Amino acid sequence: MKIYIRDAGETKIVEVEGDVDLGTSPDLRRTLFDTLLHAPKLALNLAAIRYIDSSGIATLLEVLKHSQSRNKEFVLFGLSPAVQQVFHLTHVIRIFQVFQTEEEALGSA
C-alpha cells in the first residue's frame, strides 16, 4: 500500500494505492489521524485501492467519528468498483459523504 498526501487550499487530499487489509490498515489509520490534525478537512481518494477488508472499513469509520468529534470534515471520493462492493456488503455507504470526483469532494463544505 502506498499513501500520498497533497494540499488543495485548506483541504488535505490523501491518495491510497494498493491493498488495505489487516497488515496495512494500521499505517493508513496513523496517516489519516495525523493528517486530520493539520487541516479542517480531509478528502480521501479511494480510486487506486485494489482491495479493502473490514479492518480498512473500520479504520475509515474511526476516522469519521474522530473528525466529527472535532468539528472537522472527512469525505471520500473516487471509489473503485472493489471498494464500492465492500461498502455495500458492509452497509456503510450511507454513513460517509461519498463523491465521484475530487472537484465534487472539494466543493462539499
Next chain:
Amino acid sequence: MTPDSPCLHLKFAMPSDARYLPVVRGAIAPLAAAIGWDEPDCLAITLALDEALANIIRHAYHNRADGLIELECRQSPDGLEVTLLDHGEAPDKTKICARAIACDQPGGLGTHIIKEVMDTVSYQATPAGNRFVATKRLKRTP
C-alpha cells in the same frame, strides 16, 4: 461434475502473519473463478475467507505471527467448501457476532461479511484445533 469426478482441491499452510494474506487472496479469487463464479462473487468469496483468516490472526493468535493456519479449499458438487484449522485460543461462540446493519461502530464487520457472503458457516473446537468450515453454493443459470 459428478460426486466421483476429480475436483479442485487446494491446501495451504501459512503463519499467522498478516503479511501473507495477499498470497492467499491471490489464490482464492482464481479458484472461485475456475469453479464458475463471476468477478463480484469471486471478490466477495475472497473477502469472506480473508476475513476468516484475519479473525484467526487477531482473536485466536492475538496478532502473534508464529502460529499455524491450515487452509483447505475443495470444490464440491454444488460449489465450494473451505476449512480453516488453527491451534490458537478457541473462539468464544458467545462473542462471535455480526454488527448491526448500517451501524457506525467498527467492530463485527468481518463476521458480518462472512455471514453475508457464505451460505453456511460453522466454528468447532476439536482435538486437532479450532475448525472453521464455510460453504457456498454455485447458483447455476438454467
